Amino acid sequence: MAAPAQPVAITGAEELEAGHSLWQDAWLRLRKNKLAVGGGVFILVLALASFLSPLIAPHSYDTQNLALGATSPSGQHWLGTDDLGRDLLSRILYGGRISLSVGLAATLVAVVIGVLYGTISGYFGGRVDVLMMRIVDILFSLPFIIFVILLMVIYGRNIYLLFLAIGAVEWLDMSRIVRGQVLSLKKQEFIEAAQALGLRRRRIILRHMIPNVLGIVIIYGTLIVPRVMLTEAFLSFLGFGVQPPMSSWGTLISEGARSMEEFPWLLIFPGLAFSSTLFSLNFVGDGLRDALDVRASKD
């Protein structure tokens, strides 16, 4: 997203300052944002631990030990066990793998739909644009999640369907943002040049427009991840999402909530894992946005 360099009248001493590119500047700003850096580190560690869970988890996630039952945290089971005697730490790690995968996959779906839709709407402009954006407005006002529940009820609780359904819900913001970007890009010379050269519309959109909006897409994409994970956990909590024996953080929280009177740790630890992940993702996303998009940063 290289902004056209403004010719700067260099007055002497501050030449070193002027030598930063947009991305370097953004990186410097991001590094100063301690919350974002902390959140980023936390997410990386957690993601690594979750994806390596078959290697590092102390126990298997579904080995039951009915004789043991639910125990509070101990040296053997750091975070305790659930009522079937399964190790909670291992279940949280494995659950994180599913929650994070759903988060990434569904975000990808949302981003693809949103970028294509927004680009087409912005590029064609005129009536097409008005109609397409009106549709987005209308969709915004609908209780989408209820349709996802309907979908999950009808077509079985399939995890791939879950990716698609959640992705199909969360693309609206992205399409609006991308449209705005495309509208301003459209007026720039290199697009006019491409049109003058007689390139096909498809090619202009795919090769010239979309690469130029990618920067902003990545920023807002990171803000979609926590929302998507929230939706997944919401569905799993109600029983319409990930099904046993697989477990996501949503299902773990749901199980924990059912037995919190006797075994509060079953609710507290999954809830903590989930909330701190959402927290960190939000900090990283906000930090990225503030670092890259100076105008959008709030005081």
Added chain:
Amino acid sequence: MLRFIAKRLLETIPVLLIVATLTFFMMKLAPGGPFDTDKATTPEIKAQLEAQYGLNQPVHEQYFNYLGQLVRGDLGPSFKYAGWSVGELLWSAFPVSLELGCYALAIALTVGTLAGIVASLRKNTVTDYVPMMFATLGICLPTFVTGPLLIMVFGIMLGWFNPSGWDFASDRVLPAITLGLYYTAYVARLSRAGMLEVFNQDYIRTARAKGVSKWRIIWRHSLRGGLLSVVTFIGPAIAGLVTGSLVVETIFHIPGLGRFFVMAGFNRDYTMVMGTVLFYATLIILMNLLVDIVQVWLNPKLRFE
């Protein structure tokens, strides 16, 4: 203004039609019918049931029958609750959800705007940071974490409230807080940002220069502009309260529409699920219409668009 309202009302008709059509065909394509229970039913009984509910007619006839019924405001009989119509079930459960939603929205609007205004008055001080930290917390914590936590602390450990149920006035407190927390936090952030933006406007500077008192500037000059974004947010907030009620009513065992919907989903109660979805969609569309009108009324600039 009237033209605007009429236009928006007309627009809702095709939207509702599309929603009705989509839900109908999604249900029709579903594997497994509503009468596939664990108990073995003889084919004759099944055929009898299907005939009674019109399921043996061709799909397009069922569709048009359904639409015809909808226009007359009839949502059909419930498949699972014999003798009840979906409309009756909806109207028996909705008041409970409405009450809960009103409390949550009231908390969000009062506590949220107050916190936001207070924070904006003393930007970058403790009175700004503390409420905003709580706001970030409130935005990140989902209802299905805060709800059980509130029950654990205030219901079980302290024993101040019943852990679940909807029988006494005190039973309203925890669910309303759980449902309203996210919106309180969001409204706080919106109103803080809105107020800060207004404080930077030229007309506020003019008022200051003319020696208008601080409180008059806040109440008379800033509030209306500063809280516009909060009004805009009420539309999406209502949609969110509806979905939030599914979780909150499940957690606290509240006999509202959200819990009915979740149970109907598990039971494959076709007509009930369709009816609830349509009901929610209509409700939210009408609420958005209302919010749009209030917005245009509050912000004269929009009248020209």
